[in-house]
Amino acid sequence: MSNQLPMAGQTVIMCKRIKQNLWTVVFCALKMLNTLLKRVLRVRLCELLWCILVFVIFIVLWTFSDVKETSAKVTAQYPVILWWTLEFPGSSTTRTCSNNIKCHVYSDIEKDKYYSVGAYLFYASNIKFKNLPLPRKPKDVIWGLYHEESPRNVEELLHEKALSLFNFTATFSRFSNVPFPLQHLHSFEDITSTTYFVKTSIKNTYLKDISPIMYLQSDCETSTERDAYVQELMKVIDVDSYGSCLNNKELPSKFKTDYLNNLNEDEFLKFIARYKFVVAFENGACNDYITEKFWRAIKVGTVPIYFGSPTIRDWLPNRKSAILLEDFPTPKILHKHIEQLLNNDTLYEEYLEHKTIQTITNDRLVNEYRDRPYQLDGIKVIEKFECFICEKLHEKMNNQIGVNVVNKSHYDCPKPISALSLKVNPENSWVYSWEKAEIDAAKIYTEIMNGD
Structure with a gap:
């Protein structure tokens, strides 16, 4: 990649520099002539010659400077x-x-x-x-x-x-x-890959030490009021909150340093994958605005509890790849549904078919990736x-x-x-x-x- 100007642009710059140098030379010459004329000639003749010189120089500079604004905007070789x-x-x-x-x-x-x-x-x-x-x-x-x-x-x-x-x-x-719209999906293979996936039976054993739901946020003032929602949810079910928002649990020491810039590191993804659910609320609700909060959960194989883009259903890998707030409009109603899933592994795994049977049934998602593969690379x-x-x-x-x-x-x-x-x-x-x-x-x- 080159920052060099095409020839036309270089010519314009050169002309401008010559013009600047000419002004300097002319000024010095005038100063010398003025001094000389004052010493040698009478004042009246000096004034006359001064006027003639100024007039001549003005004509010369005016002619030379016709690389001015109209011609300075040159047409390059290409648009x-x-x-x-x-x-x-x-x-x-x-x-x-x-x-x-x-x-x-x-x-x-x-x-x-x-x-x-x-x-x-x-x-x-x-x-x-x-x-x-x-x-x-x-x-x-x-x-x-x-x-x-x-x-x-x-x-x-x-x-x-x-x-x-x-x-x-x-x-x-x-x-x-x-x-x-798929800018935060790092690769299409992430959807079905089991690299980080933890089987439900193993997740169940982790429930002795961790809550079923994970919340990780450090941006607490959002237009979607996600903290207000999670605060109400915490009243009816345990939620492990690791970020600075509603914090109630410390991150392991190995993650404490600059964890926000390491959310996609292997060790951190494995840490998230132990949870059965993760809160994935966007900080703003726009059509097709779906961030890494959603796709990270899909990648590791935990079920996202999602709120944000009104068009999220168009981008789910399968019909039930996320729990959507619009289907469970209050924290208490959502809590009842989560309890059902915690007590029934078969129902829970309906949300994980992209991992358990490695299938994607959403044609829109498949076609979007196939037709516009560029969007996974900024x-x-x-x-x-x-x-x-x-x-x-x-x-x-x-x-x-x-x-x-x-x-x-x-x-x-x-x-x-x-x-x-x-x-x-x-x-x-x-x-x-x-x-x-x-x-x-x-x-x-x-x-x-x-x-x-």
């Missing part, structure tokens, strides 16, 4: 894609895509001074709405949004007004232009998005596409729902933030589209 947000992805290249089409891709916003940029890309977590490449010209320049993170990161993007600033997206939504997702935008730029050059506008389906996060009530809790501060962000998003849209 230019520029990542506007700093530090992501941090590299530059000439991307070669399908049918051998090519685009220059840069991560250095300084390139904006030299090139006619065809598309700006934005990494949502680093976006600053007060620092965008304005004026916005939807007919001339494409804006693309890459957003893989939690909805709490940039709340304005929970709303359609902010999303509609962009033409194309790469998000976890299946309706995105470059979707990656770097490949970025490359796929860059190539998608590159293809759109070439289509645009050939007048094959009009102006596309992103809608809410590309990042669909409704008003926060409480796990405890399965309704919007107006007392939840995240609900207020969501509503305020809606107002802010409308204001941002108006300012940008009006060129304010």
